[in-house]
Amino acid sequence: MTLRRIFAGAAAAAIASVGLVACGNDSADDTAADGTTTAAASGETVRIGTTDANLKEWDVFADLVEEEGIDIEIVPFSDYNTPNDALAQGQIDVNKFQHLKFLASYNEGAGEELVPYASTEIYPLALFWQGHDSLDGIEGEEVAIPNDATNQGRAINVLVQAGLVTLKEEGLLDPAPADIDTEASQVQVIAVDAAQTTTVFHEGRPAVINNSFLERADIDPLDAIFQDDPDNEQAEPYINVWVTTPDKADDETLNRLAEIWKDQAVTDAIMESSGNTAVTVERPAEDLTEIMERLAAGEK
Structure with a gap:
């Protein structure tokens, strides 16, 4: 029977310590530069790091993987940097929790070369306005957007796609408030802490709100008055991906896991x-790599 070890209690201090993430013997490491056999290729347990192991899709995925006789170990993390650190250090084989922009930022800051090898989903970022079901009447309003590096540029582009904001230079992937042509725009933009966007919404003002804050603020995601187009080039940095190290990107088992995720x-x-x-x-791996290269080159 396929081994599925899902460690409960992701908030435990041990999970946050990269040195304690490796749960097993060192011989299970994947192919290294010396050409030793990978865990995936040898039939040993494939260790998958994620920040949302509690979600139902992981249970469904694990059952499907078990049917194919692939051994996996789902390793939960309680923060967003440790899964990449653990992957870079060989303590897990793959992770799935981040989009391309986050990965590019991590690689640049950590001096690593982790690679995306398969796409998963994109979660549209949306504009909400309490008591409104369309953009009608929004001209002249002050719109709140999250001010964190991951979401600010995307939120501005949501407003660009909605026709509410004009940029000084068209086509920027990651615009900042300074890139907004305020005279040509129909709304004013104010950047606030991401958690405060829901407060702004409940005060009756429009706000671009990240999905992760909607449920706790009792906001129905289907009440959005506008959301970005996942097929738009400006949304490409926010494609979520499976990530591994360069030497494992073509591993058959890892790629099969990515296929099973699409079931x-x-x-x-x-x-x-x-x-x-x-x-x-x-999106093929080649496209993901190209987007990463553009992000690494600093294209806004």
Whole structure:
């Protein structure tokens, strides 16, 4: 029977310590530069790091993987940097929790070369306005956007796609407030802490709100008055991906796991977890690499 070890209690201090993430013997490490056998290729346990192991889709995925006789170990993390550190240090084989922009930022800051080898989903970022079901009447309003590096540029582009904001230079992937042509825009933009965007919404003002804050603020994701287009080039940095090290990017088992993730049963679970907002993305590894290169080159 396939071994599925899901460590509960992700908030435990041990999970946050990269040195304690490796749960097993060192001989299970994947192919190194000396050509030793990978865990995936040898039939040993494949260790998958994620920050959302509690979601239903992981249980569905694990059942499907078990049917194929692949041994996996789902390793939960309680923060967003440790899964990449653990992967870079060989303590897990793959992770799935981040989008391309986050990965590019991590690689640059940590001096690593982790690679995306398969796309998963994109979660549209949306504009909400309490008591409104369209953009009608929004001209002249002050719109709140999250001020964190991951979401600020994307939020501005949501407003660009909605026709509410004009940039001084068209086509920027990651614009900043300074890039906004205020005279030509229909709304004013104010950047606030991401957690405060829901407060702004409940005060009756429009706000771009990240999906992760909607449920706790009792906001229905389907009440958005506008959301970014996942097929738009400006949304490409926010494609979520499977990530591994360069030497394992072509590993057959790791790629098979990415294929299993696209099974309809997993997709159904993802839609349930996301409130029907997730959009499955089918992009080849070559496209993902090209987007990463553009981000690494500093293209805004």
